[in-house]
Amino acid sequence: MIGNETGIHAIASRIQKHGFICRKCGKCCSDTEEGDALVMVFPDEIHAIMNYTGLAWDDIAQPFPEVITINEKEVTFEWALIREGSRCRFLSDGVCSIYQVRPSICRTYPFMLEGHNLADPSFCNGIGYPISEEDALLLAADLIHRAEAEQQEEEKISSYVRQIQKTPGRRLLIDGEGITSIHG
Numbered sequence: 001m002i003g004n005e006t007g008i009h010a011i012a013s014r015i016q017k018h019g020f021i022c023r024k025c026g027k028c029c030s031d032t033e034e035g036d037a038l039v040m041v042f043p044d045e046i047h048a049i050m051n052y053t054g055l056a057w058d059d060i061a062q063p064f065p066e067v068i069t070i071n072e073k074e075v076t077f078e079w080a081l082i083r084e085g086s087r088c089r090f091l092s093d094g095v096c097s098i099y100q101v102r103p104s105i106c107r108t109y110p111f112m113l114e115g116h117n118l119a120d121p122s123f124c125n126g127i128g129y130p131i132s133e134e135d136a137l138l139l140a141a142d143l144i145h146r147a148e149a150e151q152q153e154e155e156k157i158s159s160y161v162r163q164i165q166k167t168p169g170r171r172l173l174i175d176g177e178g179i180t181s182i183h184g
């Protein structure tokens, strides 16, 4: 368990020290000189976006583009939100069109946890602006939820990695729902 009363308050207090308010600049949803804005997304988040938008899975996410070789198979882990050009397809007029169901990586940007502690935030125009204790606590709760979800997903993926050898196909995708062959 990552979060407890002390943990969530410590994280919220550090968020308040950094200060943060979303400036709605859309820069975290688009490629910048600092890097690309690829958003990793988990199956349960894709299902939530499907329910919210009515879109099909393939219209929301594509296999994450990083590929590694394991036992002579090309293996991809998880999914990435589909982009249009250099930005997320859900960025519309500078606003997230799936705000209510945006993935947890978007909910918690520019923060993440390292172990039980708050890491230094990524570059963001919103850092330095005062944030209320209530909003900092909500953000801390989202960060804890994200870390726990990532941990659970990792555990599920580890159990599927053992099946790589006996799964037919040259290119495989592994996520928390299983292992599947893509592109034959």
Ligand code: SF4
Pocket: 028, 029, 039, 081, 088, 089, 090, 091, 092, 095, 096, 097, 098, 099, 102, 103, 106
């Ligand atoms: S889902 Fe929304 S918040 Fe996340 S990158 Fe896309 S537009 Fe931005």
